[in-house]
Amino acid sequence: MDMLQTQADTAVELRDVVREYGSGQARVRALDGVGIGFARGTWTAVMGPSGSGKSTLLHCAAGLERPTSGQVLLGDRDLAAASERDLTELRRKDIGFVFQSFNLVSSLTAEQNVALPLRLAGSKVSMTDVRAILTTVGLGDRLGHRPRELSGGQQQRVAIARAMITRPAVLFADEPTGALDSGAARTVLGLLRSMVDDAQQTIVMVTHDPAAAARADSVVFLRDGRIVDRLVRPSVREVADRLAALEA
Amino acid sequence: MFSLSIATFRERWQLFVGAILTVTLGVAIVQSSLLIVASAGGYGEAIAILGLALGVSAFLAIFIVSSTFAFTIAQRRRDLALLRLIGGSRGQVRRLLLSEALLLGVLGTVLGIPAGQIVLSAQTALLENLGFLPASFSAAWHGWILWVSLGLGIGVAQAGVLAASRRAARVRPLEALRETGAGAKVMTVSRWILGILLVVTGLTLMLVSTAVSNPNGAIPLSINAMVALALGLSALSPVIVPLIGRLTGTLAGSSTIGRLARANLRDGIRRNSSTAAPLLILVALLIGLAGTFATLSQGAHDQLTDDVRGDLVAAGPVAPLTPGVATASTEYPLMIKVTSVNQGDTETDEFPALAVDPATYQQAHQLPLIAGSYADLHGPTVAAAGGKLGSTVRIHVGDQDLNPRVVAVLPPTLNGGPEYLLPRDLVPPAALGPAQSIVRLQPGADPAAVARSLPQPVLTLDEWIAQSDSAQDSLNAGVMKVVMGLAALYAVIGVVNAVVIAAGERRREFAVARLTGFTRNQIIGTALLESTVVTVTGLLLGWLSAMAALIGISGVAGTMVIPWGAFWLTALGAFLVVGATSVWTSRSATRATPISLAGTRE
Numbered sequence: 047m048d049m050l051q052t053q054a055d056t057a058v059e060l061r062d063v064v065r066e067y068g069s070g071q072a073r074v075r076a077l078d079g080v081g082i083g084f085a086r087g088t089w090t091a092v093m094g095p096s097g098s099g100k101s102t103l104l105h106c107a108a109g110l111e112r113p114t115s116g117q118v119l120l121g122d123r124d125l126a127a128a129s130e131r132d133l134t135e136l137r138r139k140d141i142g143f144v145f146q147s148f149n150l151v152s153s154l155t156a157e158q159n160v161a162l163p164l165r166l167a168g169s170k171v172s173m174t175d176v177r178a179i180l181t182t183v184g185l186g187d188r189l190g191h192r193p194r195e196l197s198g199g200q201q202q203r204v205a206i207a208r209a210m211i212t213r214p215a216v217l218f219a220d221e222p223t224g225a226l227d228s229g230a231a232r233t234v235l236g237l238l239r240s241m242v243d244d245a246q247q248t249i250v251m252v253t254h255d256p257a258a259a260a261r262a263d264s265v266v267f268l269r270d271g272r273i274v275d276r277l278v279r280p281s282v283r284e285v286a287d288r289l290a291a292l293e294a
Numbered sequence: 295m296f297s298l299s300i301a302t303f304r305e306r307w308q309l310f311v312g313a314i315l316t317v318t319l320g321v322a323i324v325q326s327s328l329l330i331v332a333s334a335g336g337y338g339e340a341i342a343i344l345g346l347a348l349g350v351s352a353f354l355a356i357f358i359v360s361s362t363f364a365f366t367i368a369q370r371r372r373d374l375a376l377l378r379l380i381g382g383s384r385g386q387v388r389r390l391l392l393s394e395a396l397l398l399g400v401l402g403t404v405l406g407i408p409a410g411q412i413v414l415s416a417q418t419a420l421l422e423n424l425g426f427l428p429a430s431f432s433a434a435w436h437g438w439i440l441w442v443s444l445g446l447g448i449g450v451a452q453a454g455v456l457a458a459s460r461r462a463a464r465v466r467p468l469e470a471l472r473e474t475g476a477g478a479k480v481m482t483v484s485r486w487i488l489g490i491l492l493v494v495t496g497l498t499l500m501l502v503s504t505a506v507s508n509p510n511g512a513i514p515l516s517i518n519a520m521v522a523l524a525l526g527l528s529a530l531s532p533v534i535v536p537l538i539g540r541l542t543g544t545l546a547g548s549s550t551i552g553r554l555a556r557a558n559l560r561d562g563i564r565r566n567s568s569t570a571a572p573l574l575i576l577v578a579l580l581i582g583l584a585g586t587f588a589t590l591s592q593g594a595h596d597q598l599t600d601d602v603r604g605d606l607v608a609a610g611p612v613a614p615l616t617p618g619v620a621t622a623s624t625e626y627p628l629m630i631k632v633t634s635v636n637q638g639d640t641e642t643d644e645f646p647a648l649a650v651d652p653a654t655y656q657q658a659h660q661l662p663l664i665a666g667s668y669a670d671l672h673g674p675t676v677a678a679a680g681g682k683l684g685s686t687v688r689i690h691v692g693d694q695d696l697n698p699r700v701v702a703v704l705p706p707t708l709n710g711g712p713e714y715l716l717p718r719d720l721v722p723p724a725a726l727g728p729a730q731s732i733v734r735l736q737p738g739a740d741p742a743a744v745a746r747s748l749p750q751p752v753l754t755l756d757e758w759i760a761q762s763d764s765a766q767d768s769l770n771a772g773v774m775k776v777v778m779g780l781a782a783l784y785a786v787i788g789v790v791n792a793v794v795i796a797a798g799e800r801r802r803e804f805a806v807a808r809l810t811g812f813t814r815n816q817i818i819g820t821a822l823l824e825s826t827v828v829t830v831t832g833l834l835l836g837w838l839s840a841m842a843a844l845i846g847i848s849g850v851a852g853t854m855v856i857p858w859g860a861f862w863l864t865a866l867g868a869f870l871v872v873g874a875t876s877v878w879t880s881r882s883a884t885r886a887t888p889i890s891l892a893g894t895r896e
């Protein structure tokens with residue numbers, strides 16, 4: 047894979063990352079020497095057949111999982127060697143997450159869920175900001191609702207609002223539209239797009255959906271733990287064809 | 295963090311009901327026991343019983359609170375991981391749980407303090423009824439008790455959450471993304487180590503206890519052996535429950551229900567060991583304590599039977615030349631104060647003693663001395679159970695202080711027999727209690743005729759032994775009633791709690807099973823079968839732990855009594871409570887249509 051970006055404008059970079067699971071006979075190499083940089087202020091979609099290592103790539107890049115070997119650089123820090131405390135600090139300030147299964151705290155209201163990262167980080171919570179963000183994602187009238195009183199699409203928008211409130215440099219998303227219908231998916235993708243365009247944030251998103259991938263700036267394809275291809279600003283059609291070829 | 299605790303509490307209060315009740319009960323019992331103890335200065339037996347109640351309560355309260363937390367935390371792994379994922383530190387996760395426990399402790403205390411007043415009147419009535427407190431007794435109220443109760447309630451809750459919170463803090467953020475919350479291993483390395491260490495400790499204490507010759511040493515050793523073994527086995531129960539499940543599951547055969555139940559037993563390890571644990575502890579405590587008392591009474595009975603040689607026991611002095619009497623040992627029970635000096639600390643205690651005539655005493659009592667000889671028991675001398683031959687003891691008898699020399703060492707007595715023998719003429723007559731005489735008849739003498747000539751009432755030796763047994767037994771029965779009632783109450787809370795928490799967790803699992811074609815009755819049947827296996831396991835392991843106490847005590851008692859009656863009663867109660875709870879919860883968990891539940895996430 048050739049690197050087009052220079053070090054300075056790379057938000058996250060993986061260098062020769064290997065991740066193995068299990069040992070002995072049962073050893074699985076989920077990532078097999080992945081090297082890739084995600085440029086600041088860009089949106090990259092990660093695609094590939096099931097089991098190709100997409101989630102593993104995302105988890106390693108976000109410091110949720112330690113690579114067996116290789117480096118993960120976020121700015122000038124190596125996540126592969128960071129302490130638990132540093133990683134916590136990082137999750138508070140620099141990175142955010144959105145997942146297929148929303149992952150909201152069920153006992154808290156939408157407002158409280160969005161404010162939670164600020165509370166955990168010990169920063170001042172401005173309720174005006176929290177409401178403004180929920181209004182941005184179109185939930186200005188659902189502030190006091192608990193997750194179970196919201197639709198899937200609405201829950202995902204709360205999760206995005208929660209990821210936006212700390213203005214993380216990098217947002218990691220694993221199939222954020224996987225559990226949504228196409229209308230709700232479009233809204234969510236629109237929100238992600240504006241994070242990149244308006245706030246210069248970086249997004250790394252795993253998806254199965256060519257339509258979702260086509261909203262990103264570029265699409266990388268994984269197979270058997272290796273990056274096998276990369277398309278820049280592709281059409282839905284191109285993405286779908288490339289994926290079909292890989293899965294064949 | 296605290297507002298999050300409150301929110302969690304509001305959302306998941308059902309998980310905490312059992313733990314709150316446990317704290318309430320613990321606070322109530324400790325508060326009432328302390329108030330009675332503070333006012334019951336002179337009533338040693340009442341204090342002893344309450345002391346046991348205090349210990350059992352505090353132990354069970356911490357045990358149940360901690361297993362509740364361990365269980366709920368296992369269920370909430372995903373939520374806790376989520377907190378870590380969005381920037382929560384390990385310390386914050388731990389603080390979250392500690393503040394939940396704080397809330398729980400405060401709630402339990404607030405309920406426990408008024409409940410304590412109810413327990414107080416119940417306990418006082420019970421102790422009066424059993425004759426350990428006078429009918430006019432009433433415990434005074436002390437203001438400081440509120441602080442003790444508050445400290446206890448919060449302390450129990452915090453102690454209960456400690457281990458669980460440390461485990462929770464190790465939850466990895468990535469676990470928020472796993473589909474099921476139950477991904478974590480139940481048998482962690484530390485759990486293995488803890489379980490094995492406790493079992494080994496229990497067995498060692500048991501062996502040490504069999505080698506100890508003094509009941510004052512053997513009783514606490516063997517009870518501790520039982521507690522260690524019970525805790526160890528409950529730590530290891532996640533390994534044992536599925537094993538027994540496989541054995542008994544084979545009995546259920548290859549019916550659909552049997553097969554599903556067997557699979558569930560393998561799958562729901564944490565749930566099942568959480569249900570088995572309180573049962574195990576209950577059975578261990580009940581059978582262990584009841585058996586220890588029964589064994590000691592039997593041992594005391596055997597000791598008395600072996601020791602005393604005679605035909606009649608008269609309630610007064612008997613002259614040696616009474617017609618028809620071969621020998622008569624006249625003995626005066628009395629209490630003496632003994633002062634011992636131990637590394638500079640002087641300590642004075644009351645002991646039961648007998649004033650005897652050494653010559654006739656020897657003829658009426660057969661148990662061999664450990665050292666020394668009755669022949670030297672004259673003048674300022676004493677025979678003592680334990681103690682060193684040739685040493686002197688400081689005793690206070692009547693209004694005299696004496697320093698007699700130990701010339702004979704008696705074998706240790708079980709259950710309150712005399713600890714000292716004094717020559718009669720050493721004791722001021724005013725200090726002597728009412729005499730009793732052990733009489734041996736001349737060959738051919740008519741017992742009835744001789745009995746008429748002796749100080750009344752006259753009992754046959756068997757009657758007299760039976761009388762001393764029953765005095766001991768009524769104390770034991772009183773202790774058992776108090777402790778049994780308590781332990782049973784806690785165990786019911788613990789078991790019902792575990793079954794209820796587990797059923798909440800299983801709504802979705804039940805729904806999926808029904809969607810795949812199981813009828814509602816099959817589901818309920820499966821749940822019942824599972825809970826039966828779990829009950830059997832709890833009973834079996836509890837019984838094993840109790841055996842540690844009984845084997846431990848059998849060394850000093852010279853016999854062993856297993857209280858089967860109490861065991862079967864407990865077993866019956868356990869099957870009823872667990873069975874009824876699991877039918878009830880699985881019925882209510884399957885009331886809604888399956889499709890409405892199958893989609894919900896935990």
Ligand SMILES: Nc1ncnc2c1ncn2[C@@H]1O[C@H](COP(=O)(O)OP(=O)(O)OP(=O)(O)O)[C@@H](O)[C@H]1O
Pocket residue numbers: 067068074075076094095096097098099100101102103
């Ligand atoms: N915790 C784990 N333990 C063992 N093997 C794992 C673990 N996580 C992932 N794997 C293995 O690593 C490989 C890559 O998994 P990964 O979850 O990254 O795939 P994916 O591309 O995200 O698939 P999908 O599209 O189905 O989500 C798979 O073969 C998987 O079985």
Ligand SMILES: [Mg+2]
Pocket residue numbers: 100101102
């Ligand atoms: Mg995946």
